Amino acid sequence: MSLLWLMRRLLLIAYTMIVVSVVVFAITEALPADAATMILGQNATPAALAALRARLGLDAPVWLQYWRWVWPALHGNFGISMRTNLPVAPAMLAALSRSLMLAAAAILLMLLIAVPLGLAAALGRSGPIDLIAGLVSYLGVSLPEFVTATMLLILFADRLGWLPATGYVSPARHLVDGVRHLVLPVVTVALVMVAHVVRMLRSETIDVMASDYIRAAHLKGLPPRVVLFRHALRNALLPVITVVALDVGYVLGGIIVVEQIFAIPGIGRALIVAIQSRDLPSIQAGALMMAGTYAVVNLLSDIAYALLDKRIRYE
Amino acid sequence: MSEAWQRLVRSRHGALGLILLFPVVLAVLAGPLLAPHNADAISFAARLHPPSARFWLGTDEFGRDILSRILVGARASVAVAVTATLLGTISGGLLGTLSAYLGGMADEAIMRTIDAMMAIPALLLALLVLSSLGKGMFDASLAIAIAFAPGMARITRSVALATRQQDYVNAAIARGESAGWIVLREMGPNVIAPLVVESTIRVAFAVMLVATLGFLGLGAQPPAPDWGLMIAEARQYLHQAPWMIVAPGAAIALTAVGFNLLGDGLRDALNPRVG
Numbered sequence: 155m156s157l158l159w160l161m162r163r164l165l166l167i168a169y170t171m172i173v174v175s176v177v178v179f180a181i182t183e184a185l186p187a188d189a190a191t192m193i194l195g196q197n198a199t200p201a202a203l204a205a206l207r208a209r210l211g212l213d214a215p216v217w218l219q220y221w222r223w224v225w226p227a228l229h230g231n232f233g234i235s236m237r238t239n240l241p242v243a244p245a246m247l248a249a250l251s252r253s254l255m256l257a258a259a260a261i262l263l264m265l266l267i268a269v270p271l272g273l274a275a276a277l278g279r280s281g282p283i284d285l286i287a288g289l290v291s292y293l294g295v296s297l298p299e300f301v302t303a304t305m306l307l308i309l310f311a312d313r314l315g316w317l318p319a320t321g322y323v324s325p326a327r328h329l330v331d332g333v334r335h336l337v338l339p340v341v342t343v344a345l346v347m348v349a350h351v352v353r354m355l356r357s358e359t360i361d362v363m364a365s366d367y368i369r370a371a372h373l374k375g376l377p378p379r380v381v382l383f384r385h386a387l388r389n390a391l392l393p394v395i396t397v398v399a400l401d402v403g404y405v406l407g408g409i410i411v412v413e414q415i416f417a418i419p420g421i422g423r424a425l426i427v428a429i430q431s432r433d434l435p436s437i438q439a440g441a442l443m444m445a446g447t448y449a450v451v452n453l454l455s456d457i458a459y460a461l462l463d464k465r466i467r468y469e
Numbered sequence: 470m471s472e473a474w475q476r477l478v479r480s481r482h483g484a485l486g487l488i489l490l491f492p493v494v495l496a497v498l499a500g501p502l503l504a505p506h507n508a509d510a511i512s513f514a515a516r517l518h519p520p521s522a523r524f525w526l527g528t529d530e531f532g533r534d535i536l537s538r539i540l541v542g543a544r545a546s547v548a549v550a551v552t553a554t555l556l557g558t559i560s561g562g563l564l565g566t567l568s569a570y571l572g573g574m575a576d577e578a579i580m581r582t583i584d585a586m587m588a589i590p591a592l593l594l595a596l597l598v599l600s601s602l603g604k605g606m607f608d609a610s611l612a613i614a615i616a617f618a619p620g621m622a623r624i625t626r627s628v629a630l631a632t633r634q635q636d637y638v639n640a641a642i643a644r645g646e647s648a649g650w651i652v653l654r655e656m657g658p659n660v661i662a663p664l665v666v667e668s669t670i671r672v673a674f675a676v677m678l679v680a681t682l683g684f685l686g687l688g689a690q691p692p693a694p695d696w697g698l699m700i701a702e703a704r705q706y707l708h709q710a711p712w713m714i715v716a717p718g719a720a721i722a723l724t725a726v727g728f729n730l731l732g733d734g735l736r737d738a739l740n741p742r743v744g
Contacts, residue, residue, distance in 0.1 A: 166581060173585035181597045296725035298677040300684045301718040304700060308711045407592030411681055425593070426685065429600045441597060445588040452588075 163456065167449045174445040175227070179220050182437050223438070232442075233435035237428070242435045246424060250443050252322070253409050253420035259336060260343035260405065261398060268348045269391070272355030276390075277382075279360065287352050294349025299408040303342045303415045310338060320417040339416045343408050347401050354397050359390040392462060399455030403448050476738035483734020489727035496543035504537035508694050517710045527712040529703065535713060539720050542694035547724065549610045549688075550675035556614035558668040561621025566660065568622065569629035580626065583619045591616040595678060599687045609688040613678050617671060621664070628663050632656045662739040670732035673725040680721050696721050 207213050211222055226233070232242040275287035311319035318335050325332030362368060363386055371381045410422030417423070421440050428436035477483040496503065511531045518528040526535040568579040589597075591613075598612035632638060633656065641655045682688035683697030691698060696717040703713035 166584070169581060170585035170588050173582055174588055177586065177589065178597065181601050292726050292729055293722070296673060296677070296722050296729055297718075298681050298684075298697075298721060298725075300681055300697070300700065301714075301721060304704065304707070304714050305718060308707055308714065312708050312711075403587065403590045407590035410590075410592055410596070411685070414685065425596070429596060429687075432600075437597070437600070441589065441593060444590060444593055448588040448590070 159460075160457075163453055167453060170449045171442070171446060175224055175442060176220070178438050178441045178445075179223060182434055182441075183216070183219065227439070227442070232439035235428075235433055235436050237431045237433040237436070242439045246421060246436065246439045246443055249419060249421040249424040249440075250447070252418065253406075253413065253422060254447070255325075256336065256339060256343065256409060256413075256418065256420060257402070257405050259340045261347065263340055264344040264347040264351060264398075265394075267344070268351035268355065269394070271348070272352040273359055273387070273390075275352065276356045276359035276363070284356075287356060291349040291353045294345045294347075294352075297345070299342055299346070299411040300415060302345055303338065303412055306338045306342060307415075320415070322416075322418045335416075339412045339418060342412050343405055346404060346408060347398070350397055350401055350404075351394055354393060355390060358393055359386065362386045362390045392459065395455050395459055395462075399452045402451045406444050406448065473738045477734050480734045480737045482730045483738060486727050486730030486732075486734050489723055490731060493543060493547065493724050493727060496540045497547050500540040500543045504534070504540045506534035506537045508533065508537040508541040509692060510534075517706065517713075519710070520712055526716040527710065529699070529710070529713050530706055535699075535716050538694035538699060539696065539717060542696055542699070542717075543720070543724075545606060545689065545693065546676060546679055546696050546721075549606050549679050550613075550672050553610040553613035553679070554617060554668050554671045554675045556610065557617025557671070558621050558664060560614065561618040561623075562625045562660075562664055564618065565622035565625025565627075566629050569626045569633060576626075580623070583622050586619040587623070591674075592678065592681060595682060596685070596687065599682065604687050604690060606689055606693075609679060609682050612682075613675050616678075617675070621667065621671075624667055625660060625664060628660050629656060632659045635659075666732055666736045666739060669735055670729055673728035673732070676721060676724050676728065 204213075211219060214222070223233070230243055232246065234240065235242050235245065238245070271283070271287050271290070275284040278284055307319055310317045317337055321335055323332040323335050325336065368381060368386055371385050372378075376385075406422075409420060410425060412418070413420045413422040414426050421443060424436065425440040425444075427433070428440060478487070501508075505525070511533060512528075513531075516528065516530060520527045526539070528534055529538070564579065564583075568576045568583075571579075594616040595609070595612040598615055599608055602608040602611065638651060638655050641651050646655070679688055680695070680697030680700075683695040684701045685697075686701065689695030689698050691702070699717040700714050703710065703717075706713055
């Protein structure tokens with residue numbers, strides 16, 4: 155991994171954020187009801203509307219509006235929320251941190267389930283565990299989060315009463331209660347990823363086990379356990395990093411729905427509220443933060459991949 | 470083609486997918502005819518009935534028959550998903566082929582922009598587009614198509630690039646075939662097969678996205694018998710009438726599992742090298 159490669163990769167992130175900001179700006183500024191009408195209501199006089207448009211800078215050319223939005227945003231200032239009249243950036247960052255905790259917990263849970271399941275499915279090909287793994291991976295990619303979440307709510311909160319239905323308690327403040335509130339959302343988000351990773355890990359392990367160096371390790375007389383854990387697992391697990399990183403985009407989408415259902419004050423719920431109340435600065439900040447998270451996670455995964463896989467030399 | 474069809478039917482995934490999708494296709498084609506009751510008929514005497522001989526899947530809070538609503542709602546849900554996937558595949562496919570054809574700096578610029586677009590989660594992009602286009606089924610399909618296009622472009626480009634290097638394409642160039650012939654007759658068929666596989670799997674994702682948008686109140690609007698909307702409305706009756714959620718949830722899952730299996734079956738059938 156050379157310095158040049160890292161520089162190029164950082165440049166690409168900058169480019170990604172430029173593209174994302176232009177796309178987000180273009181879509182949100184095309185909102186049918188313009189901001190002035192929204193604030194003053196439909197019965198506002200044309201004079202009042204024009205005055206407010208001038209005050210908000212909506213009469214300026216589009217590129218100037220973009221610049222007036224993106225330049226402060228680069229300095230961490232995303233403007234004032236139209237709904238709460240508070241600065242957008244601190245509120246959105248606090249929401250993002252809760253979402254990241256949710257996502258991290260989901261990824262951890264996913265690894266705990268998917269890695270053993272994927273390996274067992276590959277080693278016991280066409281056996282009962284393989285069948286279960288196949289079932290889990292098809293159900294995981296075929297059940298939208300809102301269906302899984304609602305089913306889990308019915309079963310574990312309503313029928314069995316084991317877990318609270320909705321709401322958020324900070325685990326930093328009340329550990330047990332906080333974790334209890336997070337179980338169902340985390341399971342929901344993890345399920346889709348389990349499906350992706352089990353599938354990938356199964357086929358990857360089957361490929362690796364059929365490779366020459368595994369044959370060589372067997373022929374050397376190494377015990378099967380050593381061959382599996384020291385030789386095969388290492389190479390089969392590498393692509394998991396990439397799949398998880400690419401899944402982050404999917405997870406962030408799923409988090410929007412899950413937070414909405416379980417009433418978790420994360421960035422997804424903040425975005426839905428912002429969209430419903432047409433709170434432009436919050437929509438823009440939330441979308442940029444989500445895309446930024448995706449870009450950064452993918453950079454980190456590329457770096458991890460390069461460090462772990464000695465065959466890869468990024469020039 | 471018939472050979473591929475035979476391989477599809479013989480493959481475990483493909484056959485199972487076709488079997489699961491049979492009732493879905495039936496509902497899409499003839500849902501209103503098959504519905505035992507009027508899907509919109511309100512009857513307060515029949516509110517929140519559990520599944521019974523008269524109402525196989527129970528009734529909702531207005532006494533509407535849930536089975537009828539699922540059958541009638543199938544057409545819109547699946548049609549929007551298929552339309553969105555087709556639009557996304559065609560636009561993404563054209564962009565990806567163009568990028569592979571242009572090559573060099575243009576290819577680099579297009580692909581890096583597409584990579585950047587993919588940093589916006591599909592659901593978020595669909596939500597943003599919908600919030601500016603307005604709610605409704607047509608807008609939903611357009612929003613999903615826009616969200617799908619970058620991914621399809623990326624896949625098409627990689628396949629088109631690989632195809633471009635094949636000996637038979639070089640042979641065609643050496644024979645002096647025209648560019649149109651090479652793109653349509655030599656490269657085309659080999660680009661289309663992976664695209665068919667990918668878009669079949671994407672239909673499953675699109676069905677889920679359509680339902681999610683309906684659930685969030687940004688897709689179909691009440692009283693449409695949309696599957697996602699039905700679940701959203703049923704959430705208040707989660708305790709008294711869980712069947713209101715289970716039935717449309719199962720319909721979404723059946724459709725999505727069916728398309729996922731069909732996609733995997735097609736991959737095996739159209740790509741005989743992978744055994």
